[in-house]
Amino acid sequence: MKLTRRNLLILSSAGVAATAMGSLPAFASLTDDEIAKLTGGAELGEGAITITAPEIAENGNTVPIEVDAPGAVAITLFADGNPVPNVATFNFGPLAASRSASTRIRLASTQNVVAIAKMEDGSFQKASANVKVTIGGCGG
Amino acid sequence: MASGVKPRVKVPKSAAAGEAITIKTLISHKMESGQRKDDDGNVIPRSIINRFTAEFNGESVIDVTLEPAISTNPYFQFEATVPESGEFKFTWYDDDGSVYDTSKKIKVQ
Amino acid sequence: MTKKLWATFALISLGTSAAAQDSNSLSIDGEAMVTEIAAPSHMENVDTIYSGWRFRSVETQALEMDDFDNPAFVFVEQAEDLWDKVDGAAGKACSSCHEDVADFAGLRTQLPRVDDGELVTMENLINECRTERMEAEPWKWSKGNMTAMTALIGVQSRGMPMNVAIDGDAAPFWEKGKELYYTRVGQLDMACSNCHEDNYGMMIRADHLSQGQVNGFPTYRLKNAKLNSIHGRFKGCMKNIRATPFKEGGDEFKALELYLASRGQGLSVETPSVRN
Numbered sequence: 001m002k003l004t005r006r007n008l009l010i011l012s013s014a015g016v017a018a019t020a021m022g023s024l025p026a027f028a029s030l031t032d033d034e035i036a037k038l039t040g041g042a043e044l045g046e047g048a049i050t051i052t053a054p055e056i057a058e059n060g061n062t063v064p065i066e067v068d069a070p071g072a073v074a075i076t077l078f079a080d081g082n083p084v085p086n087v088a089t090f091n092f093g094p095l096a097a098s099r100s101a102s103t104r105i106r107l108a109s110t111q112n113v114v115a116i117a118k119m120e121d122g123s124f125q126k127a128s129a130n131v132k133v134t135i136g137g138c139g140g
Numbered sequence: 141m142a143s144g145v146k147p148r149v150k151v152p153k154s155a156a157a158g159e160a161i162t163i164k165t166l167i168s169h170k171m172e173s174g175q176r177k178d179d180d181g182n183v184i185p186r187s188i189i190n191r192f193t194a195e196f197n198g199e200s201v202i203d204v205t206l207e208p209a210i211s212t213n214p215y216f217q218f219e220a221t222v223p224e225s226g227e228f229k230f231t232w233y234d235d236d237g238s239v240y241d242t243s244k245k246i247k248v249q
Numbered sequence: 250m251t252k253k254l255w256a257t258f259a260l261i262s263l264g265t266s267a268a269a270q271d272s273n274s275l276s277i278d279g280e281a282m283v284t285e286i287a288a289p290s291h292m293e294n295v296d297t298i299y300s301g302w303r304f305r306s307v308e309t310q311a312l313e314m315d316d317f318d319n320p321a322f323v324f325v326e327q328a329e330d331l332w333d334k335v336d337g338a339a340g341k342a343c344s345s346c347h348e349d350v351a352d353f354a355g356l357r358t359q360l361p362r363v364d365d366g367e368l369v370t371m372e373n374l375i376n377e378c379r380t381e382r383m384e385a386e387p388w389k390w391s392k393g394n395m396t397a398m399t400a401l402i403g404v405q406s407r408g409m410p411m412n413v414a415i416d417g418d419a420a421p422f423w424e425k426g427k428e429l430y431y432t433r434v435g436q437l438d439m440a441c442s443n444c445h446e447d448n449y450g451m452m453i454r455a456d457h458l459s460q461g462q463v464n465g466f467p468t469y470r471l472k473n474a475k476l477n478s479i480h481g482r483f484k485g486c487m488k489n490i491r492a493t494p495f496k497e498g499g500d501e502f503k504a505l506e507l508y509l510a511s512r513g514q515g516l517s518v519e520t521p522s523v524r525n
Contacts, residue, residue, distance in 0.1 A: 058306040058525040059471035062211045079209055083175055087209040090218075093200025097160030097219035101202065104211040106173070134455030146327060150317045168323040212474035213320045 031080040035116055035126075038076055044126040049075070049117045053129040060107040060133040068100035069117035069125055075099070076118075081111025107133050145169055149230050151244040160219045163194065163201075167232050167240065173208035189214055191233040197226040224248050275302055275519075278316050280408050282517040289514040291415070294446055300516050301459040301468075301524055304450070309471065312523040321400060321469035321521035324393070324476050328401035331394060337385025343398075346382060350401060357406035357518050361507045363418040368503045371399050372478070390497040396467040396476035403467070403520030410517060411464050413510045426508025429501055435492025441505075456525070461486075462513040463506065465522025476521060479506050 035044075049069035057063040067075045067090070077087035090101045099117070107113070110132045117125040150164040167189065174186025188208055194201040201220040220228070225248045231241040275282040284300035292298070302310060312318050332343045332350055347353075361370045369377075375398055376387040388395040415423040430441045444453065445461035452458070467476040477485075480497040483505060487494040495501040 054306070054308045056306065058309050061474060062471040064308050064311075066217075082209050084208060086207045088207060089205040091200075091203040091205075093195075093202060095196050095199050095201045095221050095223075097221040100219065101204075102215075102217040104215045106209045106211055146323055148317070148323060148326065164317050166317070166320065166323060168327070213323055215318075215320070 031078045031085040031114060034078060034085050035114070038116055038118075039124045042124050044116070044124050046126055048072075048119070049115055049125040049127045051113060051115045051127045051129045053113055053131050055130075056132045056134060057107060058134065060109070062104045063107050063113075063131060063133075064102065065105050065113060066100065066102040067115045067117075067127075068098070069115075069119070070099055071119050072099040072117035072125070073120055074118045075101070076116050077103075077105070078114040078116070079105065079107055079111060080114060081109045082107065087113075107131055109133050145232075145234070145238070145240055147230065147232060147240055147242045149228075149242055149244055151228055151246055153245075154247040154249055155222050157223060157248045158221060160221055161246075162217065162219055163228070164215070164217045165192070165194070165230055166213060166215045167192075168213050169232075169234075171208065171210055171212045171214060175208065187235050189232045189234055192216060193231045194218070194220070195229045195231075196220060196222060197224070201228075222246055222248055273303065275300070275310070275314065277314055277407070277519075282408060282519060283410065283515065284517070286515040289511065292512055294442075295460070295512075298462065298513060298516060299449075299460055300513075300519060300522075301462050301465060302519065302522060304457045304459040305523075305525060309523060309525050312469075313519065319469065319521065319523055320474070321467075321476055321523065324397040324469075325401050325404060325521065327393075328397035331398060332401065337379065337383035339382060339384040341383045343378065346378075351405050353402045354405045355409060357403040357520060358409050358412045360413070361422075361503055361510065362414060363422065366418065368419070368422045368500075368507060370479075370498075370503055370506060371402060372480075372498060375399065375402075391478040391481040393475070396478050399478070400467050400476055400521040403518065406518045407520060408517050410515050411510055411513045413507060413514070415507070415511045419507065422504045422507050423511060425500075426504035426506070426511075429505050430508055435487065435490040437490040437492075439490045441486070460512070461509060462516060463509045464513045464516040465519035465524070467520065468522045468524045471523070471525050479509075 048071065049067065052066040054063065065077065067077065069075055072092065074089055074091045076089040078085045079087050087105050088103060092099050112128045112130050114126065114128040119125060145168055147167045152161050155161050169189050170187065171189065172184055172187040174183065176184045178184055186208060188206060190206050192204040192206060202218050204216060206214060225246065228244045228246065229241060231239060233239055275284050284303050286298055288295045288298045302313060316322050335342045361368050372390055372395060375395065379385045380387050433440045441461060444458050449458050449460045463479050466479045470477050480502045483502050484494040484497060
């Protein structure tokens with residue numbers, strides 16, 4: 001791939017140019033649809049789940065994210081500015097010592113990372129974090 | 141099979157029964173997202189690790205579904221409880237059908 | 250450093266606190282690294298030198314502080330396998346001659362150096378072994394096998410101070426490197442010094458300019474999720490200023506590598522480092 005600015009943007013942003021740099025993520029409604037699919041439209045509680053993410057990511061290719069929801073059976077991560085909002089689902093087994101996990105994710109642009117926890121009683125919890133993704137210095 | 145795939149895991153060698161231990165895992169993999177194009181403008185097909193599991197003596201610790209938004213060289217950190225001495229088994233499932241696994245023993249005192 | 254960074258920060262920043270230096274003290278798996286030291290006497294315009302680690306965000310910094318969290322070690326482990334792998338007509342592996350890679354502790358601090366009148370880098374030494382002793386094909390300068398092996402050999406010197414010779418046989422190469430460092434090139438008409446000496450600590454768009462130290466190479470970059478060679482990084486810089494890059498492994502980049510290594514004298518080898 002030639003190192004044009006456009007290609008660099010594509011490379012460093014997992015596929016989207018910087019069209020979503022404004023406050024409104026371009027793919028936000030896709031995320032809402034995916035969350036509705038997951039929860040069946042159930043109400044989303046807050047407070048029993050936390051998400052830890054950098055306020056500013058130095059590079060959108062590798063953004064550290066941690067989620068923690070005591071009492072969850074599964075946690076699903078979404079990125080509402082990515083072309084495909086789904087990121088990962090953690091299903092906790094009987095030997096999970098906590099309902100927490102960390103990973104590193106790709107963010108195409110500044111956007112919200114949303115975590116939905118499915119709790120043991122069948123209810124759902126939501127938390128989100130806004131992550132600003134910077135474009136590199138010279139060239140990307 | 142994707143080339144150069146190599147798993148790494150970090151598990152303590154010993155623990156107390158019922159203690160929460162931290163596990164870290166990393167596997168070298170491009171995680172080609174399916175969103176990129178090559179020089180000729182053709183989409184490079186998606187090729188990712190789509191599932192990761194950690195089990196202890198056959199029982200599940202965590203079972204992860206991965207999408208293309210997981211970074212190159214996928215990394216996970218999580219906690220496990222070990223009721224007795226035994227073996228962790230970590231398995232990564234590739235889009236191309238390849239399965240990579242590695243095991244680590246732990247002693248419970 | 251904080252004072253200088255913050256004083257200059259406002260000048261060209263985007264008005265955010267992005268990428269401001271977050272931590273001053275680096276220890277890797279408990280071993281302390283020197284990331285700041287008085288500049289060597291040959292540097293006329295800089296008082297203190299800093300590792301590139303100091304210019305990164307707290308999350309990027311954290312990746313280098315634990316060898317498991319550092320993705321570069323995937324490649325170091327690949328090189329451990331390569332070390333024992335027989336290749337070439339002579340039927341030899343690295344380990345056929347070199348019993349233990351740990352014997353190379355200290356080598357990284359002294360490279361590049363002059364051997365028989367020629368300036369050689371670690372890539373040259375590895376390829377000399379491959380072609381002369383193993384009778385194998387040389388590796389390409391910045392390809393995966395080579396950067397993995399330079400990382401494996403380099404990490405044996407981690408924590409040791411950079412200490413290249415710049416006098417005697419090395420002097421003419423060093424002078425050439427210095428000249429290149431200060432020569433403006435490309436459509437943007439910029440020299441290395443314009444960014445990495447005159448403006449380190451400032452923001453270039455959303456990026457925090459470092460001093461361009463080479464003590465952490467090969468370095469794992471988040472940008473391309475792989476190990477990057479020193480010459481590969483030079484090439485990237487030259488493209489960014491719209492110059493035609495010199496050839497990887499060529500005389501110009503080798504001389505520049507020597508000069509840059511000498512601008513980092515006393516900084517700990519951080520190979521393999523993590524940068525953005």
